[in-house]
Amino acid sequence: TAEQESGIANIVSYREFFQNPMEIVGECIKAMSSGAKRVGIEMEFLPASDFGSLQRFLKGIELVPCDGLFTSMRMVKTEREIKLLRRIAKIAEEVHQELLSYARPGTTERDLARKILDEVVARGGRSIKLMVVGSGSRSRLPNAPFTDRKLVDGDVVRVDIIANLDHYYSDIARTFVVGHPKESQRRMWDHLVSVQQTIY
Numbered sequence: 001t002a003e004q005e006s007g008i009a010n011i012v013s014y015r016e017f018f019q020n021p022m023e024i025v026g027e028c029i030k031a032m033s034s035g036a037k038r039v040g041i042e043m044e045f046l047p048a049s050d051f052g053s054l055q056r057f058l059k060g061i062e063l064v065p066c067d068g069l070f071t072s073m074r075m076v077k078t079e080r081e082i083k084l085l086r087r088i089a090k091i092a093e094e095v096h097q098e099l100l101s102y103a104r105p106g107t108t109e110r111d112l113a114r115k116i117l118d119e120v121v122a123r124g125g126r127s128i129k130l131m132v133v134g135s136g137s138r139s140r141l142p143n144a145p146f147t148d149r150k151l152v153d154g155d156v157v158r159v160d161i162i163a164n165l166d167h168y169y170s171d172i173a174r175t176f177v178v179g180h181p182k183e184s185q186r187r188m189w190d191h192l193v194s195v196q197q198t199i200y
Helices: 021-033 048-057 067-075 079-102 109-122 136-140 183-199
Strands: 038-041 062-065 127-135 156-165 172-177
Touching (some): 079 156, 079 172, 109 156, 127 136
Parallel strands (some): 038 062
Antiparallel strands (some): 127 156, 156 172
16 A cells, blocks of 8 residues: 555565564664764654654664654645645535535434535545534534434534545535524624634
8 A cells, every 4th residue: 555655666564563663664764864863753743652662773863853844845735736635625615515405404414424425435535534513502513523413494514524535635614504594693604704804
C-alpha cells in the first residue's frame, strides 16, 4: 500500500509485533544523516513512548522539534495536491447539496449519515474521517455523532463532512433548516454571519 499510494520510491518495511519500528527508523536516520549530531523531527504526531525509543536508538544525536518547518513546507501545494483538495471539497459540497432535498420530517440522523457515506463513495471519495450530524437541540454540539432522532419541521440541522481522497481531506460544514426557517432562525443566522464577517 505504501509503495502504491505514497509516491516514495525507497520504502523500508519492518515486521509488526516482532520488530520495534523506531529501531528501523533510527537505523534509517543514521544511514541518511552522515554523522550529523542534530536531526529535526515532527513531535506533534510522535507518541512519547516512540520518542523515548528513538532517543535510545540514536544515542549521541540530538532530536530537535521541527513542527513549524514541516507545517510551513506543507503550506505550499503541488498542482496534484491542489487538484485533489479541489476534488474532495467538490465531492463534499455536492453531498451537502444532495442532503438538502433528502432531509425531510421523519428522516433520521442515521439516514442522513448513511446518505452521506453512500454519496461520498459514489462520487469518488475514499472514506470518511469524521461525520457530524446533529439536529434540533443537538445541532449546537460541535461534533455531534448521528443518532436515531427523527427530524421534525423547523429543525436546525448541522452537518460536517470530513472526507478523504488519496489522503487529502475536505472539512465542510453546513447548517440548514428542515422546511421553512422561522423569523427567529433567520435573525440568528444573520447575526452569526455578521459576527463572522467582523472577525474575518
